[in-house]
Amino acid sequence: MPEMFDSSDVTGLSGAGPSPLAGTHILLGERNAETAARFTRTLREHGAASVHTVGSPEEFLRAGGAPPAPVRFWDAAVWHTGFGGDDGSLGRFLEDWRAQHPGIPVIVTDDAPSARLAVAALRGRAADLVERSDPEGLAVAVARAVAERADPLGVEGSGQGQLRMLVVGAHPDDVEIGMGGTIHRRAHSGWDVTVLTMSGGGNGGDPARRRKEAHRAAETLGARLRMEDLPDGSMVDDRSTVEAVERAVADVSPDVVVVHSESDTHQDHRAVHRATLVACRKVARLACYQSPSATVSYRPNRFIELSEVDVAAKLAAIAAHDSQASSRWYLDEDLLRSTARYWGRFSQTRYAEPLELVHERNPVLL
Numbered sequence: 001m002p003e004m005f006d007s008s009d010v011t012g013l014s015g016a017g018p019s020p021l022a023g024t025h026i027l028l029g030e031r032n033a034e035t036a037a038r039f040t041r042t043l044r045e046h047g048a049a050s051v052h053t054v055g056s057p058e059e060f061l062r063a064g065g066a067p068p069a070p071v072r073f074w075d076a077a078v079w080h081t082g083f084g085g086d087d088g089s090l091g092r093f094l095e096d097w098r099a100q101h102p103g104i105p106v107i108v109t110d111d112a113p114s115a116r117l118a119v120a121a122l123r124g125r126a127a128d129l130v131e132r133s134d135p136e137g138l139a140v141a142v143a144r145a146v147a148e149r150a151d152p153l154g155v156e157g158s159g160q161g162q163l164r165m166l167v168v169g170a171h172p173d174d175v176e177i178g179m180g181g182t183i184h185r186r187a188h189s190g191w192d193v194t195v196l197t198m199s200g201g202g203n204g205g206d207p208a209r210r211r212k213e214a215h216r217a218a219e220t221l222g223a224r225l226r227m228e229d230l231p232d233g234s235m236v237d238d239r240s241t242v243e244a245v246e247r248a249v250a251d252v253s254p255d256v257v258v259v260h261s262e263s264d265t266h267q268d269h270r271a272v273h274r275a276t277l278v279a280c281r282k283v284a285r286l287a288c289y290q291s292p293s294a295t296v297s298y299r300p301n302r303f304i305e306l307s308e309v310d311v312a313a314k315l316a317a318i319a320a321h322d323s324q325a326s327s328r329w330y331l332d333e334d335l336l337r338s339t340a341r342y343w344g345r346f347s348q349t350r351y352a353e354p355l356e357l358v359h360e361r362n363p364v365l366l
């Protein structure tokens with residue numbers, strides 16, 4: 001899966017508010033009647049309107065384009081590897097599926113998912129890979145896939161607002177450069193995204209103007225902005241820095257936090273990274289984005305696929321920092337676009353943003 005967020009910790013299935021599965025129609029490929037009944041029961045308990053089971057790969061592919069009335073379209077499809085056999089056939093199936101039914105997310109189930117299978121799932125851009133013995137895990141994965149379903153125009157986000165992301169940067173524009181595309185993508189698929197900027201960026205110009213630019217940029221991406229007032233250029237990872245991040249964590253209660261990497265030549269970025277590590281020890285997932293000052297030691301292990309629209313939003317958000325545009329080489333549009341294009345090679349997508357995953361409470365295969 002080219003996404004960094006696995007399904008194991010997704011909140012909201014049992015929380016208040018409507019289930020992400022409410023009203024959904026799921027296509028289930030499963031030969032074993034007992035397993036099919038168990039999956040169906042769990043998915044229905046979580047609000048799925050219908051679960052349609054088929055027993056062969058051919059039927060599955062056919063049903064993908066022809067849901068039985070009154071279902072008009074599938075919200076997600078669940079494929080059991082037992083249909084095909086080895087990993088190669090999973091790849092082939094996912095390729096066929098995407099060619100015939102683009103846009104319908106597929107969750108793959110397997111009795112004992114191997115790393116090799118995970119790679120095949122990743123390459124085929126399956127939405128997720130879950131253990132067949134875990135119906136609850138499947139429900140969470142389906143819910144996430146439904147919520148995350150890419151909508152290139154951003155007009156039809158899931159609106160669930162259940163998943164929360166906090167993105168921390170030392171200066172105005174750091175977060176947009178490292179995470180702008182991902183923020184836009186998440187914010188437009190129902191995530192609640194908060195940007196925490198630790199300083200007004202006084203070294204880069206008039207703080208009042210930079211503040212205004214930062215707000216405009218966050219708005220462009222669909223995120224909320226919080227600003228602290230740490231000294232630009234001389235940040236340290238002391239108690240007050242940790243507490244500033246802790247306050248944001250307490251207010252936002254994020255499912256995931258993303259921050260500068262340790263592998264960065266800028267002292268402010270490193271200080272904010274370290275303070276965030278301390279402040280986020282109880283957060284489910286912590287990852288690091290790439291700053292222009294990242295060193296060659298920055299080693300991403302997650303890649304978030306970006307659409308053209310996400311890239312455009314990222315560039316627009318960066319352009320909102322117009323006081324910086326003329327003086328900073330790394331704000332060059334061609335460089336930003338080609339960087340996203342470059343990282344896309346690792347997720348076999350056109351564009352991507354890289355992340356270094358630091359910790360996650362419930363490890364997944366990828």
Ligand SMILES: [Zn+2]
Binds near residue numbers: 170171174266269
């Ligand atoms: Zn910075």
